[in-house]
Amino acid sequence: MDIQYLKGIGEKRARLFHKLGLFRVEDVTVFYPRAYEDRTKIVPIRELLAGEAACFKATVASPVTGAHIRKGLDLYKTKVFDETGELQLTFFNAPYVKQALKQGETYVFFGKHDGNRGMINPIFEKEAGGTTGRIVPVYRATAGLSQGMLRNASRQVLEKLEPDETLPEEVRQRYTLCTARFALENIHFPQTEELLSVARKRLVFEELLLLQLGLAVRRGKLVKTPGPRFEKVGLEEFYAALPFEPTEAQLSAIKDIVNDCMAEPGARRPAAARLIQGDVGCGKTVVAAAAAYIAFRNGFQTALMAPTEILAEQHARSLTTLFTPLGLCVGLLTGRTKKSLDGLANGSVDLAIGTHALISETVTFAKLGLVITDEQHRFGVEQRTKLFAKGQEPHRLVMSATPIPRTLARILYGDLDVTVMRGLPPGRTPVKTYVVDEDYRPRIEAFVRKTVADGGQVYIVCPVIEENEELGLQSADAYAEQIKADVYPDLRVGLLHGKVKAKEREAVMRAFTAGEIDILVATTVIEVGVDVPNASLMVIENAERFGLSQLHQLRGRVGRGQRESHCVLFMQNDSAKERLEVLRKENDGFAVAEADLRLRGPGDFFGSRQHGLPEFKIADLSNDMDILQASREAAEALFPSYHEHIALKTAVEALLHRIEGGD
């Protein structure tokens, strides 16, 4: 039903509703208020406070008088009173109040007391219960469309429309959820705070349930297409080539992958899709390498996509060393190294490592059987899909160090199997973290020198490349030049940021890895994946400008070798202290992520759209974890028979349409 069907909405006003994404009457029901105003309390006039909005009940003392002040400004005034006092009311350009407010009659008003001038433009009604004396919804509005119009629309819709009940009776009973009708009425016009939360619980549950069912359905579809056939291969040779013993976590992740991809001779099975999640430094690269080795031994190529050139180059270096003796040929493909193209197309390269250059149109593979994305949260859904499309339903492996709390990972990556790697390789000592201000600079400088004197290496990270005098921020280049010249003229200082030419960047990285550079001044380009075990001190400038999870990732660059490692967080103002203290106390990425989620909310935490799911209309993952759990359980139980509930099936299909239609 078109929104113009509602009273008070003509063609012109409908266009304003369209701006808010409201086209059909049904859209209005799920246009949930963004906030509520509690107007339940009716206070005596004497207790009205200047600057505060409140409701009061009063009688009109005198007829409304109108005065023309100047062109475009007419004032209408009257006085009202109750047992405790009287109040002057002023309305701008509102001739209708002359009729609407009658001398001697009593009304309920709502407005903000303006001190000396009484009250300007209060709203009023004869009996409380419409816009006064109750909890009133506040909607996201747009210029020209008032709260009143939005409320009016949702009130009409609630009267006219009978909402579909998507939740089967037994689910509602089991989880004590109210009906759709009750929920919608009380989410828009809650009678009490309690009923509002009853309504909200039901709607959050429904939203999360639909999403999880939708993802399960989507996954069911994917699973129908068989993946490349891998048969069992011994990994002994591979393990023997590693410079260390694999950890338990690595072995068990590799086992998950083997189980995913293996098929009995002659049989075919669906392509694997697995997320390997593990804290920075837990050794995910080995897991990826094992998977690539299996693909190679089965005659398939692997593509490994990394988000930065630095990381791709580093993977190429270390995996070439590992794989060359095993007869597996590694090729590197980034924005500037187009040379290995032929090897991919003719099949002589077994493992292609690269940036998103891998997904450019001209790249073709002879026999791509496995696609790995490293630090997958850095890529959009589209990029991942494009790489995937280069093969015939290749197996998929995605690796992420963004330590998403497990429950959340399950839902966000509902169409992936999840392996969580716990713990770090042996011999690591936790990184000691300090939160300091400028007073500590001399001490920290001494500490940097001592670290270098002891044969260690240091990262210094600055948040911006662009200089910004207002914020007192230095560009990374200027800052690096300065510490090189003024602070550590005797030490070897290298520079790494997005604007350093790729060739030079690789040279710097190589020199740092080889221990030919003592201090690496860098921007967050080193955030993901860079691995130099000899580096044991990380100094982060303007730490308050980073998110906690990002700082944790940065910190993960140290503590990778045998040296005791330290991380110093410089902050320019104390306001960030509480947040940064989380890092001092916590070394576990999952715990940091949970704190981050709590402090910042999920919107910020995940950045926009990176998980490829629709925005939540009402669920708030930082607060709704229990409902998430419950809805997960319900989704699992419902999945086999959900299509028998017509309303539920329709809703799931609509959601899938939305996810896949990409709107």
Ligand code: ADP
């Ligand atoms: P991430 O999970 O962050 O990608 P990496 O794969 O880069 O971690 O590994 C971090 C460091 O740990 C590397 O220096 C790697 O060589 C080392 N490492 C990985 N696995 C082991 C292991 N089983 N024993 C000892 N060191 C390991």
Ligand code: MG
């Ligand atoms: Mg890594």
